[in-house]
Amino acid sequence: MIKNIAIIGSGVMGSGIAQSFAVSGYFVTINDIKEEFLSKAQDRISENLSLLIEEGAMTEQEKQGALSNITYKVDLKEAVRDADFIIEAIPEVIELKLDLYQQLEQIVKEDAIIASNTSTFPISRLMETASFADRMIIAHFFNPGHLVPLVEIVQHNETKPEVVEATLDLIRKIGKSPILLKKEIAGFIANRLQTALMREAFYLLKEGVATAEDIDTAITAGPGFRWAFTGPIEIADFGGLDTWHRVFDNVAPELDQSKQAPIIIRDLVEKGKLGAKSGEGIFTYEESTVSQKINERDRNFIKLGKLKREKEEVL
Numbered sequence: 001m002i003k004n005i006a007i008i009g010s011g012v013m014g015s016g017i018a019q020s021f022a023v024s025g026y027f028v029t030i031n032d033i034k035e036e037f038l039s040k041a042q043d044r045i046s047e048n049l050s051l052l053i054e055e056g057a058m059t060e061q062e063k064q065g066a067l068s069n070i071t072y073k074v075d076l077k078e079a080v081r082d083a084d085f086i087i088e089a090i091p092e093v094i095e096l097k098l099d100l101y102q103q104l105e106q107i108v109k110e111d112a113i114i115a116s117n118t119s120t121f122p123i124s125r126l127m128e129t130a131s132f133a134d135r136m137i138i139a140h141f142f143n144p145g146h147l148v149p150l151v152e153i154v155q156h157n158e159t160k161p162e163v164v165e166a167t168l169d170l171i172r173k174i175g176k177s178p179i180l181l182k183k184e185i186a187g188f189i190a191n192r193l194q195t196a197l198m199r200e201a202f203y204l205l206k207e208g209v210a211t212a213e214d215i216d217t218a219i220t221a222g223p224g225f226r227w228a229f230t231g232p233i234e235i236a237d238f239g240g241l242d243t244w245h246r247v248f249d250n251v252a253p254e255l256d257q258s259k260q261a262p263i264i265i266r267d268l269v270e271k272g273k274l275g276a277k278s279g280e281g282i283f284t285y286e287e288s289t290v291s292q293k294i295n296e297r298d299r300n301f302i303k304l305g306k307l308k309r310e311k312e313e314v315l
């Protein structure tokens with residue numbers, strides 16, 4: 001019976017993932033390397049819960065209940081001591097993850113499940129040095145972790161079936177939409193799809209086909225408008241496979257085939273222009289703009305989440 005959750009890493013993803021479990025009644029301990037990072041996570045979670053109240057998706061009592069379910073600990077051993085399910089959301093740096101797993105295998109409960117929120121690393125790479133592959137799994141949440149329903153579940157070939165089932169059950173119990181990969185592949189599913197599309201978007205930008213704003217609108221007012229409710233495979237079926245056959249024959253040979261990050265991204269990163277977090281990327285951001293955009297984004301995601309849940313309840 002999974003009751004206690006430990007989240008290692010309280011950054012962009014860890015705080016949102018922790019919130020998702022706390023809101024659903026689980027006891028959550030968040031761990032990070034500095035008290036100040038945990039304090040920032042605590043503030044972020046409180047603000048996110050207040051936004052849910054403003055949007056009518058939560059009551060003040062539910063917010064307080066969720067906050068009371070969360071503790072914050074810098075000491076890793078203390079943080080994971082009682083955990084039944086542990087999710088690491090530390091930076092996407094393999095050396096950091098492998099070092100953490102070495103520490104965890106000495107201190108976690110013998111039946112604890114350990115999950116990684118990695119965006120890209122194959123689970124076999126994560127388990128190269130640790131000895132708990134039978135209870136290791138990838139649970140890949142999406143940003144923002146407290147609002148996006150998808151969680152990609154990736155099992156190791158040694159992962160015990162009961163660990164997979166317990167993970168799927170747990171992720172459903174926090175109101176998320178898990179998908180299970182049937183075999184290991186770099187980038188899993190959503191990031192492969194997302195990267196393929198982003199490769200083409202930046203190619204179109206580089207070639208001067210349209211402005212960055214219009215390329216984004218091409219998705220948000222077009223396919224993206226549909227994708228919240230109809231996925232690409234179903235869209236092909238409803239568009240007509242004969243037509244999509246012709247579309248593929250006509251367009252596929254024209255698509256960008258580059259095997260590295262778009263030159264636009266490489267140039268900007270080299271100049272330290274990392275996007276919203278550095279104040280400039282493709283677009284330029286004032287400090288206030290970033291928080292305003294995140295606030296607007298999350299309000300829209302909360303409304304969309306309500307709509308999707310209403311649809312699921314109807315079906």
Ligand SMILES: NC(=O)C1=CN([C@@H]2O[C@H](COP(=O)(O)OP(=O)(O)OC[C@H]3O[C@@H](n4cnc5c(N)ncnc54)[C@H](O)[C@@H]3O)[C@@H](O)[C@H]2O)C=CC1
Binds near residue numbers: 008010033092093
């Ligand atoms: N940022 C995103 O949009 C998404 C990120 N991810 C994945 O989630 C993981 C975390 O990413 P972010 O949250 O963006 O990173 P982040 O940099 O925002 O947060 C990572 C946190 O981990 C802490 N940390 C580093 N080493 C640690 C250790 N040994 N023990 C405890 N805490 C430690 C850092 O202090 C930081 O607070 C990565 O694997 C990333 O690929 C997955 C989906 C989306």
Ligand SMILES: O=C(O)[C@@H](O)C(=O)[C@H](O)[C@@H](O)CO
Binds near residue numbers: 118143191194
């Ligand atoms: O977009 C997301 O939340 C996820 O697909 C990711 O893992 C991203 O690639 C993230 O790591 C980078 O923003």
